[in-house]
Amino acid sequence: MSLAFALDESTAPALNAPVQAAVEIRVRALAAGYRTRGPVFSDIGFDIARGERVALVGSNGAGKSTLLKTLMGFVAPLDGSVEIFGEEINAMTPSKLRGFRSKIGFVAQKHNLVSRLSVLSNVIHGTLGARSGPSRWVQALAPQQVRARALAALDQVGLVDLALRRADCLSGGQSQRVAIARALVNEPRLILADEPVASLDPAAGEDVMQVFEEVTRAAGATLVFTTHNLDHATRYAGRVLGLCSGGMKIDSAVDKLPEGGLRGLYS
Numbered sequence: 001m002s003l004a005f006a007l008d009e010s011t012a013p014a015l016n017a018p019v020q021a022a023v024e025i026r027v028r029a030l031a032a033g034y035r036t037r038g039p040v041f042s043d044i045g046f047d048i049a050r051g052e053r054v055a056l057v058g059s060n061g062a063g064k065s066t067l068l069k070t071l072m073g074f075v076a077p078l079d080g081s082v083e084i085f086g087e088e089i090n091a092m093t094p095s096k097l098r099g100f101r102s103k104i105g106f107v108a109q110k111h112n113l114v115s116r117l118s119v120l121s122n123v124i125h126g127t128l129g130a131r132s133g134p135s136r137w138v139q140a141l142a143p144q145q146v147r148a149r150a151l152a153a154l155d156q157v158g159l160v161d162l163a164l165r166r167a168d169c170l171s172g173g174q175s176q177r178v179a180i181a182r183a184l185v186n187e188p189r190l191i192l193a194d195e196p197v198a199s200l201d202p203a204a205g206e207d208v209m210q211v212f213e214e215v216t217r218a219a220g221a222t223l224v225f226t227t228h229n230l231d232h233a234t235r236y237a238g239r240v241l242g243l244c245s246g247g248m249k250i251d252s253a254v255d256k257l258p259e260g261g262l263r264g265l266y267s
């Protein structure tokens, strides 16, 4: 039998069809919220493909952080499902969930560096969740390759020269870049960042957003970041998701956004 006949035409991709990037995040009919408050949003669904850079926008309290926490498994869905890397996270045991989280780089608005430790030690701390045994706790026992990876991550954010400086002697922008290096040290294929530049001045914010764009592009990683800066959303992401009134009101490629579309989320 020739190959042409062996293929099931109903499922086989056309030979000239574009190759689809793998889906990294699949959300279906998702509702999430808190026991004391009830649902923050409901019935939202989207796919994010590997290598996409996605901005998540919406007014204060719209549920951006809640959605990121749900993607990390910190908030359990009230309904619906979340698959990351093809796995349903709510079906995972707690220990599997911990290991899974170490594959995601998470950057928060407040960088939470350990102020008395060096920049390098702070970045090495980013590997703790992925390690076990004595080296989990003793920085001096960090294997050589972990130190090398931490230095490489600092190099990616342009701070390798400050590796031995104490974290409390850094500017806000430098601290946030260290936090990005800490998120990068496990070489994550997905980075989630919750208002990563909210506490920075405009110049430092641009600097940090450029670092995000460069490192995710270089690694082919996926980036989802929340922001109130609509200019950042449209310049550093290829796609925008907009939360409003308990639902996902916008899901659009940046170059297809309706005129003034994002402003409507805030009116």
Ligand SMILES: Nc1ncnc2c1ncn2[C@@H]1O[C@H](COP(=O)(O)OP(=O)(O)OP(=O)(O)O)[C@@H](O)[C@H]1O
Binding pocket: 034, 035, 036, 037, 040, 058, 059, 060, 061, 062, 063, 064, 065, 066, 067
């Ligand atoms: N731990 C919690 N327990 C109860 N309610 C919470 C909790 N965390 C957040 N909320 C509430 O859930 C809603 C959504 O909050 P969330 O932080 O997700 O919004 P957001 O879009 O990230 O807001 P912002 O832009 O202000 O950071 C808000 O009404 C908030 O008060």
